[in-house]
Amino acid sequence: MITIDEITIIRDGREIIYDYSEQIPAGSITVIVGPNGSGKSTLLAAIAGDIAPDKGTITIDDHHPILTSASTLAGIRAMAVQNQSFVLGFTVREVVEMGGNSAEVLEALELSELADRLVTTLSGGEAQRVAIAQAIAQGTPVLLLDEPLASQDIYSRRKIIELLQQRAESGTTVVVVAHSSETELTWADKVVNQFH
């Protein structure tokens, strides 16, 4: 269970999120939707422990992400950022293995054929799938994905959604940021649309 309790986040003098509360149930898929600049990604970053709320608290079960060490946090939540860029020529397999065991997730996301390709040579959609694969490979109870479907074709979207559904069924709490225009959200257990 992720509990967001009356948080306010101010960035560069602008109130991005104000006095916001939400409960995200365990073992479900929650999709946060809203237009650009509405604070969806900021909320996800706060849940991940990247940024501290100026007011209020966020907890993942009993852990406060912002007060938890990076190594402990990596066993609790995994996150795939939007527009993951790669500067060094690791292979797809090497990058996914930085998260954990790669074989299963590479196959599930149809990245097996790309496993030995350098990540610096991938297209935007492929690079995003590698970032998702790496986060899933971490095998954490909470999975946070920032716009995972944005650069994907219909077939890849379906594959990603199927994999997220499987993860949720096996107990993983999945939180996804998406544009509502990207896809029908019937696959989500909960849709949060406070960010408009």
Added chain:
Amino acid sequence: MKKSLPFIFLSCAFFISLSIGATQIADFWTALINPGSNEILWQIRVPRVTAAVIVGAALGVAGLLAQGACNNAVAEPAILGTSAGAAFGAVLAISVGLVEVGTVGAIFCGTLGALLATSLTFKLAALRGALSSFTLIIVGIAVSAIFTSFVGIASAMASRAEARSISFWSFGSLALITSENLIGVSITTTIGVAIAWRIAPFLDRLSLGDATAFHLGTDVSRIRLLALIGLSIAAGGAVSTVGSIAFIGLAAPHIARFIYGPSHRQLVVHSAVIGALIVVVADTVSRTIAQPNELPIGLATALLGAPVLIALVAVKNNVWRTQ
């Protein structure tokens, strides 16, 4: 075979460098297996060529740490102000009579100067929030210029000959190496390499960006601090012993990356070996090409390393992608 090639080249270069110079050593191999039998070989060339290996390894690993910590292809000790800070620390301490040139004390002061300058670069670059690679490089160049000016001023004002010349601090020289130098620079190099080896897997993750590295469990600030300490100790020890030798910190990690890929554990070893190889060859060239004069070694390292780097970029340029 590919993995051992630089080791083989380094071994060959080491013995060739020992065997050639202004004075011909009669019966070289016999003299080599009898320590102390030939004064020029054992008192001058062995310490000098050994220093070339150690200094090259130190600068190669320092460059790797700089590039890894900054996640930037052009970062190196000279760009981040580390080399200029080391030269300033050493020349100031020598000028005021605090330490003697070539001693462990001078190396200590050089390392402190390197730490000061590198920390200053990182602090100033982060003044406006998150550390950006671009700001880091710009600030590093400025800090380097300031400390280089300080070195020039301190050298010009020093009455003590031991403070050495601005040419020494700017282009480097292995001509005055002693056995005591070797002890100090060996210690700093070992510490730098050990830190690099320890944090290498975290530098792999840092290449994915600070946010992703953090999500994978990396304490980004701590790793960057350790890298800063490691590169300052490695480069500081080297620069305070032989002056600033250009290009090794930039070229050695890139050449190693082009040949062996981006994994930092492997790159620690290969950057050290390739750095050592370039310095040994450059030193041999610099002391033999214009006999009886000796060229500053920094000129030779740039002349040798640059074409290799350009050739590798031309042939295979997808190892480090800039945005």
